[in-house]
Amino acid sequence: MAKVLTSREENYSQWYNDLVNKADLAQNSAVRGCMVIKPYGYAIWEKMQAALDKMFKDTGHENAYFPLFIPKSFFSKEAAHVEGFAKECAVVTHYRLRTSAAGGVEVDPDAKLEEELIVRPTSETIIWHTYKDWIQSYRDLPLLINQWANVVRWEMRTRLFLRTAEFLWQEGHTAHATRDEAVEEAERMLNVYATFAEEFMAIPVRRGVKSANERFAGAIETYAIEAMMQDGKALQAGTSHFLGQNFAKAFDVKFQNKEGKVEHVWATSWGVSTRLMGALIMTHSDDNGLVLPPNLAPIQVVIVPIYKTQEQYEQLQAAGNNIKKQLQALGISVKFDDRDTQKPGWKFAEYELKGVPVRIALGARDLEQGTVEIARRDTLTKETIPQTDLIARVQFLLDDIQKNIYQKAFDHRAANTRTVETYEEFKRMIDNEGGFIMAHWDGTPETEELIKEETKATIRCIPLDEEAVPGFCMVTGKPSAQRVIFARSY
């Protein structure tokens, strides 16, 4: 078979871009840094949305929607927040065009807005401005809201799914009566994300808190899940922030408690984005294309008929539709591709490129012998089994593929997670091996900054999912409470 994709080993970036294009997930758009998500890519995103949305609702959250535009003045109310986002905001300054002398259109200078509008890079400010009116009493709390939306961040360099100027995401914004409740919420949502990543996306993640340097602008504490891609680089896959009372104070959101005392509320925010699509692609895919976890695959099973004559074609259609119906009755999404315009080999390659977990090939030979060929995408192996075993086998395979690709990713991460004691060793390892490096750090931003300058590695998180064993910083020799995860990242 002719290689359709760039090889992963040769050029990881190119392989990734190529895959996103050829698997028909997305493409660069005419607008700088933005992306067009194509139907197949969007179908995967919809599966993610559905699973996440259910998890949010199961933990007591409701959806709402807030405006795309945020008055500039809102931004200046929380100092750290402004500083963090100021450099990447798209700003609306005018509201009208007019025809120009040259025959095109130009911005009408008379239509200048009195106050510019910021296209939201995140919605904390407009939401907290709104929450001020929604919250008066402890009876109004907790307020647990999620929004599915697009946001814009004017990044200097963009990359399909991983960092686009506009991206789709969900952002949760909650208000609580006490500090403890808010911290608990932030941690709860971190765990929701971790569970989603592991159970649906089949991506093992490390949970932890961010160092001060990497913290969200305006947060007291940022929790994150970090995944390892196949090239050993880290990808931040989701964040959950404990915002303390910063936004409540900035937007004057107060409530009266049971004792009649007026207090500022405590806040969290948390989000995951279409970046998860990038994580999914870079975690599981191979040189034949996408490998999708059955739990998120828009098509879980594809049936390809193989025939010579019209008579065979008709027989196979009946048999194929019958299998399709049985599988659908079990809630499995099936495509029976009986198009006469493409040949079987072409279809095999196509569905591999698109990551369909299970493929059933059904030919005249099978009808005679009562057999069927079934292939799995993760290992690219195929077997011929009796038709009577088919349904059970499909169910087994969907389950097994989900587990297998998780395990594969888990083993890859384990094999590329290394512990180092000295900074010399660290530098050598980050250059030669990559991956996650567990090392001691004295807890200061200065040391982290120095390491970043010299090695391009950052602290991905201070893990919460392992026991803290104290030691001494690899750079300064000062005491360290526990090892942290260093890596180069996307």
Added chain:
RNA sequence: CGGGGCAUAGCGCAGCCCGGCUAGCGCAUCUGCUUUGGGAGCAGAGGGUCGUAGGUUCGAAUCCUGCUGCCCCGACCA
């Protein structure tokens, strides 16, 4: 925003250095026949203001200048 590269058919490219006949190749598309258990074969056909604006020249895809867009590598970031 710095450093590199690219722009020629829907996609991928050659041609450019050294200007010259009708601008070419692969994939894709269309037609016909043969095929169909891993991206089919043969025969034929259609499809281009060579990114854009200007300059040099008898003559520009090719040389020169400006502009625009895209990609890669950095800095920034989810």
